[in-house]
């Protein structure tokens with residue numbers, strides 16, 4: 001049985017359809033990224049998986065527990081960690097108090113180990129915490145009972161780049177330990193660094209479900225080169241060349257065609273400088289969001305690459 005199973009899940013808030021009949025599974029040991037711009041339905045899906053919202057239609061299960069079955073879900077939650085997007089800690093108690101309480105309910109076998117990596121000032125009251133400190137406290141809380149599945153909503157928001165990298169490293173280590181991680185993000189580069197598979201959500205619809213490798217593969221390659229005007233004209237006339245941009249020092253385009261054709265064309269010209277690499281994930285993402293939405297999505301989907 002898959003660690004997470006979602007079948008035709010729909011969630012309405014009154015007349016607003018937040019999630020529209022989505023289906024996917026997450027297998028044990030996977031890191032699954034749930035990607036989409038603001039308002040796509042990520043938080044709604046996550047809260048439904050945790051039994052915090054009732055589905056309007058459809059079913060979902062986590063660690064074999066049906067989300068409609070309250071008792072089964074309570075048992076399953078002992079083996080689940082949750083990091084919400086909005087951390088509603090009691091501001092008056094210390095970080096240590098927060099963790100002590102969590103320990104009494106779920107356990108704390110990894111508490112000290114986690115506090116070596118993520119370092120909220122646990123002796124101070126939460127009201128004095130920065131956003132990043134709160135996030136670190138939330139991460140420690142989510143993982144300290146060594147759960148089999150951890151569900152996280154925008155886990156790195158508020159973390160500085162160094163701590164984000166620590167987090168990515170930690171997440172990769174968890175995969176080695178056979179844990180299953182499900183997290184939402186609108187930061188494409190983050191998903192690219194750590195996920196095995198991604199689900200792409202758009203206005204409540206699951207518009208893509210891909211291995212990260214094939215997601216990157218679909219986007220072609222970005223070619224940047226310095227060459228003669230004649231060569232530039234020949235190259236950009238090839239099938240599969242899109243998004244051509246001309247600069248004083250050369251040209252750049254995305255190539256989705258056959259590699260040998262490109263290489264033959266390149267070999268027949270005088271090429272002074274060339275770089276071929278993956279296109280930015282935003283370009284790949286546009287594939288799912290379509291041209292009409294490109295401008296809007298571009299603004300909503302952040303990337304730090």
Ligand SMILES: Nc1ncnc2c1ncn2[C@@H]1O[C@H](COP(=O)(O)OP(=O)(O)OP(=O)(O)O)[C@@H](O)[C@H]1O
Pocket residue numbers: 013016017018036037038039040041042043044045085186
């Ligand atoms: N309590 C609510 N009542 C009414 N509509 C809601 C409620 N919560 C969310 N929505 C709507 O449901 C849709 C999905 O929201 P959701 O918070 O799940 O998206 P999201 O992908 O998590 O976005 P974000 O990245 O901004 O958190 C949005 O249109 C949102 O306005």
